[in-house]
Amino acid sequence: MEFKNSELLRFTTAGSVDDGKSTLIGRLLYDSKSIYQDQYDAIKTASEKRGEENVNLALLTDGLKSEREQGITIDVAYRYFSTPKRKFIIADTPGHIQYTRNMVTGASTANVALVIVDARHGVVEQTKRHAIIASLLQIPHLVVCINKMDLVDYSQEVYNKVHDDFEAFAAKLDIKDVSFIPISALDGDNVVNRSTNMDWYEGSTLIYYLENVHISSDHNFIDVRFPVQTVIRPYNDDFHDYRGYAGRVAGGVLKKGDDIMLLPSGFTSKISKIQGPDGEQEEAFPPQSVTVLIEDDIDIGRGDMIVRPNNSATVTQDIDLMICWFSSDKQLQLRGKYSILHTSQEVRCIVKDIKYRLDINSLHRDMENKEIKMNEIARISIRTTKPLFVDPYRKNRITGSVIIIDEATNNTVAAGMIV
Structure with a gap:
């Protein structure tokens, strides 16, 4: 044991x-x-x-x-x-x-x-x-x-x-x-x-x-971040009104009775129960996977996030990223449209700006040559089709990271860290 x-x-x-x-x-x-x-x-x-x-x-x-x-x-x-x-x-x-x-x-x-x-x-x-x-x-x-x-x-x-x-x-x-x-x-x-x-x-x-x-x-144990992966509704008589939100704790400590706020709606409630693999537990922290039940009946779905009322993630559609480009056959396109995965959300985005290419040997920022090919690291800014709930990568490696996908081929073309 x-x-x-x-x-x-x-x-x-x-x-x-x-x-x-x-x-x-x-x-x-x-x-x-x-x-x-x-x-x-x-x-x-x-x-x-x-x-x-x-x-x-x-x-x-x-x-x-x-x-x-x-x-x-x-x-x-x-x-x-x-x-x-x-x-x-x-x-x-x-x-x-x-x-x-x-x-x-x-x-x-x-x-x-x-x-x-x-x-x-x-x-x-x-x-x-x-x-x-x-x-x-x-x-x-x-x-x-x-x-x-x-x-x-x-x-x-x-x-x-x-x-x-x-x-x-x-x-x-x-x-x-x-x-x-x-x-x-x-x-x-x-x-x-x-x-x-x-x-x-x-x-x-x-x-x-x-x-x-x-x-x-x-792990970050200060800022509560709980991205909802799925809603659990058993639909049987024993659990007639059961509605649990399952996911993996990305930050902070969740406790029974805590005040919480839901993103993106901004509604607040309290945690009524936390259930883990071995049954009910008093608290949950990274990297545990648990199901959270709340006191109020609020419409929550996959991609929403549970945070503390006075300590929210940044809700934004404009994001600055450091990326490592993975694709061997296509380079990064300015104004290019991509899919982006962040925690349990999938949205689309457009590349607004390629700010510089980072020389990985000297830390020199190349502002001139902005052709980003395989294995190159660059700073870019994107706009997403709907808001994401993000933290800087240095504060939380889970809510601060994304992967970028080419919609045509479904290949992962880059990994990004939110600045």
């Missing part, structure tokens, strides 16, 4: 090619005893076939054969593992610049980002780009894993240089919590087991950090 209730941590990994990202994930899975013996035997055989001396733990994550042959990871691969303390989901994303959109997808729900740096090369352009994306996506915790310490003789000077270089760069970004861990993914130093080769390092191992980093306050 204890395990069922253990906390779930989502983390994403980012690094340039060949800095040992797949090896690190393989090492985490292997040393935390999260792989089966037959999986280990299979990669041992594969390593021997390739003429490698040691078991190549990177093969655990590079699942697709074509990727293995090139030695690179292409798509976002999700891995699940657990320790007695926590459950984990790893979003393993590729590091190349042409896969920025994959990294944005993998990082969008993460609590922690692992940025992997090759100790021999230090902070490179890719490292900076990954830090910028982590800051854009407001990932609360960042861990810089300085890998391949075995190849620089476990030197404290090398570690200090990477540490100082990264800290100087990160000072320009909006990153709240940065930690540094010197590791060797190949030999397992400071991944799960403490390193005997780096007794100068007094911080925690990577697994200890992941098990103990405080993530419960990553």
